[in-house]
Amino acid sequence: MNAPRVPGDAGADDGPVIRTEGLTKRFGRIVAVDGVDLQVPAGSRFGLLGPNGSGKTTMVRMLLGLVHATSGTAQVLGEPMPRAAASVLPRVGALVEGPAAWPGLPGRSNLRMLDAAGTRGGLLVRPGARRRRVEEALEQVGLAGVDRRPVRAYSLGMRQRLGIAAALLRRPPLLILDEPTNGLDPRGIGEIRRLLVSLNAGGTTVVLSSHLLSEVEALCTRIGLMDAGRLVLTEDMDVLRAPTGRVIVHTPDPDAAARLLGGVVEERAGTTVTVRADDPAGLNAHLVSRGVAVTGLEVERRTLEQVVLQRSGSGADRFDPARNGRSRAADDDRSGPSTERIVR
Amino acid sequence: MIGVELALMLRRRRVWMCWALLCALPALVAVLVSATGLAPPPGRGAAFLSAVTTNGQIFPAAALALVLPVFLPITVAVVAGDTVAGEASTGMLRYLLVRPVGRLRMLFAKLVSVAAFVLLAVAFVTVTSYVVGIAAFGFGGTTTSGGTAAVTGFGAVPSLSGPVIEPVDLLTRTLLTVGYLGLCMLTLGAIGIFFSTLTDSPLAAALGVLAVVVTSASLQPLEAAGAVEQFLPTAHWLAWIDLFRDPILYTAVDRGALVQLGWILVAFGAAWANLATKDVTS
Numbered sequence: 293m294n295a296p297r298v299p300g301d302a303g304a305d306d307g308p309v310i311r312t313e314g315l316t317k318r319f320g321r322i323v324a325v326d327g328v329d330l331q332v333p334a335g336s337r338f339g340l341l342g343p344n345g346s347g348k349t350t351m352v353r354m355l356l357g358l359v360h361a362t363s364g365t366a367q368v369l370g371e372p373m374p375r376a377a378a379s380v381l382p383r384v385g386a387l388v389e390g391p392a393a394w395p396g397l398p399g400r401s402n403l404r405m406l407d408a409a410g411t412r413g414g415l416l417v418r419p420g421a422r423r424r425r426v427e428e429a430l431e432q433v434g435l436a437g438v439d440r441r442p443v444r445a446y447s448l449g450m451r452q453r454l455g456i457a458a459a460l461l462r463r464p465p466l467l468i469l470d471e472p473t474n475g476l477d478p479r480g481i482g483e484i485r486r487l488l489v490s491l492n493a494g495g496t497t498v499v500l501s502s503h504l505l506s507e508v509e510a511l512c513t514r515i516g517l518m519d520a521g522r523l524v525l526t527e528d529m530d531v532l533r534a535p536t537g538r539v540i541v542h543t544p545d546p547d548a549a550a551r552l553l554g555g556v557v558e559e560r561a562g563t564t565v566t567v568r569a570d571d572p573a574g575l576n577a578h579l580v581s582r583g584v585a586v587t588g589l590e591v592e593r594r595t596l597e598q599v600v601l602q603r604s605g606s607g608a609d610r611f612d613p614a615r616n617g618r619s620r621a622a623d624d625d626r627s628g629p630s631t632e633r634i635v636r
Numbered sequence: 637m638i639g640v641e642l643a644l645m646l647r648r649r650r651v652w653m654c655w656a657l658l659c660a661l662p663a664l665v666a667v668l669v670s671a672t673g674l675a676p677p678p679g680r681g682a683a684f685l686s687a688v689t690t691n692g693q694i695f696p697a698a699a700l701a702l703v704l705p706v707f708l709p710i711t712v713a714v715v716a717g718d719t720v721a722g723e724a725s726t727g728m729l730r731y732l733l734v735r736p737v738g739r740l741r742m743l744f745a746k747l748v749s750v751a752a753f754v755l756l757a758v759a760f761v762t763v764t765s766y767v768v769g770i771a772a773f774g775f776g777g778t779t780t781s782g783g784t785a786a787v788t789g790f791g792a793v794p795s796l797s798g799p800v801i802e803p804v805d806l807l808t809r810t811l812l813t814v815g816y817l818g819l820c821m822l823t824l825g826a827i828g829i830f831f832s833t834l835t836d837s838p839l840a841a842a843l844g845v846l847a848v849v850v851t852s853a854s855l856q857p858l859e860a861a862g863a864v865e866q867f868l869p870t871a872h873w874l875a876w877i878d879l880f881r882d883p884i885l886y887t888a889v890d891r892g893a894l895v896q897l898g899w900i901l902v903a904f905g906a907a908w909a910n911l912a913t914k915d916v917t918s
């Protein structure tokens with residue numbers, strides 16, 4: 293079913309598929325996106341992260357030509373947007389701020405109409421090829437056997453799958469998906485994740501915009517982190533998730549372990565002792581040989597969540613009482629007890 | 637995109653409801669008039685209605701005169717107001733634009749589909765009321781109330797000026813009427829499309845169109861508005877009645893058609909100017 297996609301016909305082999313320079317969007321007095329220089333390498337699975345209201349969706353809308361930039365430039369698949377929209381967009385599959393469909397039509401008809409809408413000649417041209425495209429897309433998202441009921445009667449998960457199918461219709465070399473697993477159950481999330489990975493293996497560049505860190509962590513090879521309209525971090529996941537140089541030791545006797553290890557102990561909490569050490573195997577042998585039982589040992593890595601919380605403020609959907617004349621507490625309450633922070 | 641728009645329109649239940657209701661109102665009037673035999677006297681009530689009891693074939697004209705002032709504009713407002721705002725409110729606007737469908741192409745397809753809706757509406761009303769008229773009133777000369785006993789037989793209809801209109805002639809006049817009224821309603825359609833680009837609410841756009849109709853209709857009899865009277869969108873709606881005179885008086889219809897075309901161009905241009913520069917955030 294997943295025939296390998298043809299990579300490269302979009303110049304995907306060389307250079308970034310998305311490149312923005314100083315991309316800025318103001319809505320009245322609000323700066324939604326502020327001078328963003330973003331590059332998405334071809335063939336990557338790129339996660340665009342950020343708190344609610346950090347400008348992710350406006351970024352995506354500008355890349356797709358839905359919203360006109362106030363200043364700055366954007367290139368998608370090597371061509372300027374929105375000027376080259378007519379030649380760029382047929383090669384981009386998109387899911388923007390949730391799926392949408394004509395509610396009175398069944399899913400199949402929806403895809404057929406949508407497919408025909410973007411084709412010169414419309415519904416009458418090559419209906420057979422259209423039917424095949426639609427069936428293939430439905431199969432990819434697990435809706436191949438869907439019945440004739442109108443989309444109005446679909447569940448949230450079915451709508452989401454239909455939205456992804458619509459994005460996949462033309463086998464685009466670039467997918468831009470906003471919260472693609474929204475409304476899906478864990479099994480559905482796994483299916484879509486595997487689908488995206490297999491498409492990516494076939495050469496499709498996948499850009500994922502999400503505030504679900506676990507989603508991005510599980511799927512992406514590179515992330516861009518947005519905060520208050522600015523791109524504050526772009527990094528490969530491998531680098532972010534590299535070991536921190538510390539080892540977490542689980543032991544029933546933390547006192548003995550701490551005494552034995554002395555100066556390299558950096559943190560203690562309950563039955564765990566966090567130690568600065570380069571060689572976890574040696575550390576284990578050392579502890580055991582001195583009679584300290586070790587029930588578990590792990591190399592500490594930063595989670596994406598820690599990185600994100602460290603580098604971004606609270607979301608724009610949070611409004612704290614005015615302090616020092618500012619209505620929104622930005623950076624100062626990042627560590628406050630009321631923020632949605634989970635310390636691992 | 638035009639084919640898709642037409643297909644989508646034809647699959648909308650609301651559209652068929654509009655058509656059904658448009659055809660039902662004249663049928664209701666026909667049943668009442670024929671059951672009671674109480675046609676309004678000439679010069680009162682809707683145009684042509686006084687004549688229908690003598691010949692059912694004139695009933696399409698009476699039916700059009702019945703639905704024209706309020707009913708037809710409402711359906712056009714509903715359908716045209718839904719064009720862009722409806723897509724925006726379901727979220728399909730963004731998916732159509734990234735498919736991609738060019739913004740001008742989309743608007744043009746919307747205009748074509750509204751035109752198709754309007755023409756079909758007028759045509760359906762004409763055809764159904766022809767059938768209903770004959771069923772209720774016969775071909776003329778068979779009723780006892782009328783004085784024009786000379787007018788009998790299939791297709792022969794008295795014109796407003798007296799002489800009889802022959803079948804082929806009646807057909808051309810009816811087609812001209814359908815086209816002219818279609819054009820008048822397309823003016824509202826184009827205005828509706830423009831309003832529809834201004835808002836994400838189909839209801840607001842439809843009410844905007846009705847506001848235009850009401851404003852225009854209230855200014856029309858006002859002497860103080862005499863300078864602009866000719867250019868009001870509703871000013872020439874009744875000019876088609878001249879098509880049933882003998883010989884046909886084209887002056888009012890011509891001028892009316894020009895004014896309607898002007899409105900369509902202006903409204904469609906405004907819709908395009910607005911949508912082309914708009915940030916689509918729906």
